[in-house]
Amino acid sequence: MTTQTPTRPESDQAVEKKIARVRELYATGPEVGKTALETLIRELKSGSSRREPATRMSSAGRVGSRQGKVSELLFIVPFAPGGAERLRALLELRNGDFSDTDRVGTVHDMRFVFLDNDTKLLFATAYDGEWDPYIGDFAATIPDGLDVLFSACEGWPGIRNPEVKDWIAKYQIPAVGWYVAHPDLTVRDIQRLKRIGKAAEEFLDKIQ
Amino acid sequence: MLSIKESAGETLSMRAPALETSDIQATVLRPRPKPYCGEYVVLRIGNAEQGREMLRRVLPHIAPADEWWAPSALGWLGIAFTFEGLKALGVPQASLDSFPIEFRQGMAARAAILHDFGANAPANWEYPFGTPDVHVALAIYAKGNQDLQEVLEIARKSHHDLPQIAVVYRMAFGELPEGRNPFGFKDGLHNPHVEGSGPAATTREEPSIKPGEFVMGYPDERGETANVPIPLELRRNGTFVAIRKFYMDVAAFRKYLRAQASSPEEEELLAAKMVGRWRSGAPLVLTPDHDDPSLGGDANRNNNFRYADDKKGLKCPFSAHIRRVNPRDALKDDVVATNLHHFLRRGTNYGSPLPDGVLEDDGAERGGVFLLIGAHLQRQFEFVQSQWVTDGNFISHGTEQDPLIGNNDGEGVFTIPKVPVRRRLQGLPSFVSVRGGEYCFMPGLRALRWIADLKPMMEADDVRSR
Ligand code: HEM
Numbered sequence: 001m002t003t004q005t006p007t008r009p010e011s012d013q014a015v016e017k018k019i020a021r022v023r024e025l026y027a028t029g030p031e032v033g034k035t036a037l038e039t040l041i042r043e044l045k046s047g048s049s050r051r052e053p054a055t056r057m058s059s060a061g062r063v064g065s066r067q068g069k070v071s072e073l074l075f076i077v078p079f080a081p082g083g084a085e086r087l088r089a090l091l092e093l094r095n096g097d098f099s100d101t102d103r104v105g106t107v108h109d110m111r112f113v114f115l116d117n118d119t120k121l122l123f124a125t126a127y128d129g130e131w132d133p134y135i136g137d138f139a140a141t142i143p144d145g146l147d148v149l150f151s152a153c154e155g156w157p158g159i160r161n162p163e164v165k166d167w168i169a170k171y172q173i174p175a176v177g178w179y180v181a182h183p184d185l186t187v188r189d190i191q192r193l194k195r196i197g198k199a200a201e202e203f204l205d206k207i208q
Numbered sequence: 209m210l211s212i213k214e215s216a217g218e219t220l221s222m223r224a225p226a227l228e229t230s231d232i233q234a235t236v237l238r239p240r241p242k243p244y245c246g247e248y249v250v251l252r253i254g255n256a257e258q259g260r261e262m263l264r265r266v267l268p269h270i271a272p273a274d275e276w277w278a279p280s281a282l283g284w285l286g287i288a289f290t291f292e293g294l295k296a297l298g299v300p301q302a303s304l305d306s307f308p309i310e311f312r313q314g315m316a317a318r319a320a321i322l323h324d325f326g327a328n329a330p331a332n333w334e335y336p337f338g339t340p341d342v343h344v345a346l347a348i349y350a351k352g353n354q355d356l357q358e359v360l361e362i363a364r365k366s367h368h369d370l371p372q373i374a375v376v377y378r379m380a381f382g383e384l385p386e387g388r389n390p391f392g393f394k395d396g397l398h399n400p401h402v403e404g405s406g407p408a409a410t411t412r413e414e415p416s417i418k419p420g421e422f423v424m425g426y427p428d429e430r431g432e433t434a435n436v437p438i439p440l441e442l443r444r445n446g447t448f449v450a451i452r453k454f455y456m457d458v459a460a461f462r463k464y465l466r467a468q469a470s471s472p473e474e475e476e477l478l479a480a481k482m483v484g485r486w487r488s489g490a491p492l493v494l495t496p497d498h499d500d501p502s503l504g505g506d507a508n509r510n511n512n513f514r515y516a517d518d519k520k521g522l523k524c525p526f527s528a529h530i531r532r533v534n535p536r537d538a539l540k541d542d543v544v545a546t547n548l549h550h551f552l553r554r555g556t557n558y559g560s561p562l563p564d565g566v567l568e569d570d571g572a573e574r575g576g577v578f579l580l581i582g583a584h585l586q587r588q589f590e591f592v593q594s595q596w597v598t599d600g601n602f603i604s605h606g607t608e609q610d611p612l613i614g615n616n617d618g619e620g621v622f623t624i625p626k627v628p629v630r631r632r633l634q635g636l637p638s639f640v641s642v643r644g645g646e647y648c649f650m651p652g653l654r655a656l657r658w659i660a661d662l663k664p665m666m667e668a669d670d671v672r673s674r
Contacts, residue, residue: 137545140429140547141544186601189606192604
C-alpha cells in the first residue's frame with residue numbers, strides 16, 4: 001500500500017496562536033493541568049520533542065488519520081441482532097490467533113471492544129498506507145476473513161458489495177490525537193529489519 | 209500467432225459473450241500498425257452543436273476493431289473525450305454525474321494519488337494538458353507519411369468551417385529504428401489477452417482476462433458488468449484511457465549506467481535489470497546473463513515465462529519495471545488480486561533517437577505517449593501507478609520506486625538481489641518526466657453516434673431511467 005505522504009511543517013506564528021488558545025482554555029480548568037501545561041509548552045518550544053514533518057498527523061483515506069506510513073481506522077457500529085454473541089464466540093474460538101491476517105502484510109493491530117452492554121462494536125486498527133485501493137483485492141482473495149467478523153454488525157453489506165466503502169466511512173471516527181513510535185516503518189519494513197537483525201546477530205555470534 | 213493452449217480453452221468452455229468488435233474502437237483492442245507514424249490532435253469545443261457536427265463528420269472514419277486495418281484504408285482514427293469535452297458536447301447532466309469520480313476530476317486533480325510531484329506536477333505540464341481546454345483527443349495512425357497527410361486532411365475538414373472548434377495541440381509521433389523506444393529497448397511486447405477478442409498475439413502462461421476489465425458491457429474479473437455511466441447507449445463498448453506523455457532523458461540514463469558499471473557488458477546488464485528485459489525484449493527470467501535477440505524477437509517465447517522460477521529475484525529483480533507493473537504470478541501468496549490490475553497499453557514514441565554512444569544531452573524533446581486503457585481507471589492505472597510504480601512496500605522494498613519510471617529525485621535506490629550479498633544502486637535520478645496527461649472516455653461507435661445526435665435541450669429524465 002502506498003506509504004509515502006508529503007506534509008508541511010507549521011509556521012511559528014500558527015503555533016504561537018495555538019499556544020495562546022490552549023493557555024486560555026486550561027486557565028478555566030484545574031490547577032494541576034495548568035501547571036503541567038506550562039511544562040509541556042516549555043518542552044515543545046525547546047525543540048526536544050520536535051519531529052520530522054513526516055511523523056505529524058495527516059489524513060488517511062476519506063476519514064482516518066495518518067502518521068508517516070501508518071494509518072488508523074476506528075469505527076463504532078451497532079451489533080446486528082445476536083451479533084455480539086456470535087462475534088464473542090468467534091473471538092473466543094480464535095483465542096488471539098489471527099494468523100490469516102499475517103497474510104495481508106499491512107495490519108499492525110486490531111482491537112474489538114464491546115460497548116454499551118454488548119449493543120455496539122468498537123473496532124480499531126493501525127495499518128500501512130491505504131485500504132481503499134485494496135478493498136476489491138480483499139473481496140477477491142480473503143472475503144471470508146472479513147465477512148465472518150463484520151457480519152455481526154448492523155447493515156454489513158458484505159465485502160464483495162461496492163457499498164462496503166461507504167458503510168465503513170459512515171461509521172468511522174477519526175482520531176483527534178494518536179501516537180505512533182515508528183511512523184516510518186510498515187509491517188513489511190519491520191519484518192525485513194527483523195530478518196536483517198537476526199542475520200547480523202548470527203554473524204556477530206560466529207566471529208566473536 | 210495462435211496460442212494452442214488458449215484456443216483449446218476457448219472451444220472447451222462457453223465463456224463470455226462475443227465481443228462486438230464492430231462497435232469497439234480499434235485503438236482499444238488492436239496493436240498499432242508496424243511500421244507506424246501518426247499524430248495526436250487535441251480539440252477544444254466552444255459550441256456544442258458545432259462539436260456534434262464535427263463528430264458526425266469524423267464518425268465514418270473512426271476505425272472499429274473488426275476492420276481496423278483494411279488493406280485499402282489509409283490509416284485509422286481513434287477518438288476520446290475528457291469530462292470537460294463531454295460537457296462541451298452537451299451530454300446531459302444525469303449522464304455526466306454518473307461517471308466515476310476519477311474521470312470527473314481528471315488526471316491533474318489526482319496528482320497526489322499518482323505521485324505527480326516536482327518536475328511531474330501538473331503545474332509543469334505542457335499546455336494544454338491538465339487545463340479545461342482539452343476536450344477531444346484524436347489519435348491518427350498511418351503506415352506512412354503520405355497516407356498520414358490524407359487522414360489529417362479528413363480530420364481537418366471535419367471542423368475547418370466550424371469557428372468554435374479549435375485545435376489546441378498537435379503532436380507527431382513515429383517509429384524509431386527496429387521498433388525500439390528512445391532508451392533503446394524493444395517495446396510494445398506485452399499486453400493482457402482479452403478473452404473473446406481473437407487469438408492471443410503471443411504464447412504465454414498468463415490466463416486470459418475477462419473483457420469487462422477493458423470494455424464496458426461485458427462481465428469483468430469480479431463477475432460484474434458496468435452499470436455507469438448512464439445510459440447504456442453511452443457506455444456500451446466504451447472504455448477509459450489514461451494518456452501519459454513522457455519525456456525520456458536518454459543522456460541521463462546512459463550517464464548513470466556508465467557511472468555504475470565498469471564495462472559495457474555490465475552497463476547492459478544493469479539496464480536489463482532495471483527493465484526486466486534485455487534491449488531485444490528477451491526476458492531476464494529466461495536468459496539472466498546475456499541478451500538473446502532471437503528469443504527477444506520470438507512472440508511465441510518472449511512472454512512465455514513466470515516468476516515462480518525466480519522466487520528470489522536473482523534473475524529479474526523484484527523492483528524491475530516489468531516485474532512491478534505486471535507481477536504475473538509473483539504476488540500469488542499476497543492478498544492482492546493481480547487480475548484486477550491490468551490495462552491495455554498502446555504506446556507511441558516521439559522525437560529523434562539520441563545517436564548511439566552520445567552521453568551529453570542535445571536538448572531535443574523525445575519520449576513516449578502511453579495510452580493505458582481499461583474500464584476501471586481507479587483499480588487499474590491508478591492502482592499500478594500508486595502502489596507498484598511509486599512505492600516499494602508491496603515487495604518489502606520500503607519506499608523504493610520503479611527504477612525506470614519512478615519519480616526519483618536523485619536519491620532513488622534500486623535493489624538487485626544477488627548471492628552472497630545484494631547490490632544496491634544509489635542516487636537514481638528520474639529518467640523520465642511527465643509532460644502531461646488526461647483521463648478520457650473512449651466510446652463505442654454507436655455511442656459516438658448517440659452523442660453526435662444529441663438534441664440541444666435533451667431532457668435529463670430521458671437518461672435517468674436506463
Ligand atoms: C517512459 C515511460 C516508460 C518506459 C520507458 C517503459 C518501458 C517499458 C519497456 C521497455 C517494457 C518492455 C517491453 C514491452 O512489453 O513493451 C515495458 C513493459 C510494460 N510497461 Fe512500461 N514503460 C513506461 C511507462 C509505463 C507506465 C506509465 C506503465 C503503467 C503504469 C507501464 C506499464 C507497463 C506494462 C504493464 C508492461 C508489460 C510488462 C510485462 O511484460 O509483463 N509502463 N515498459
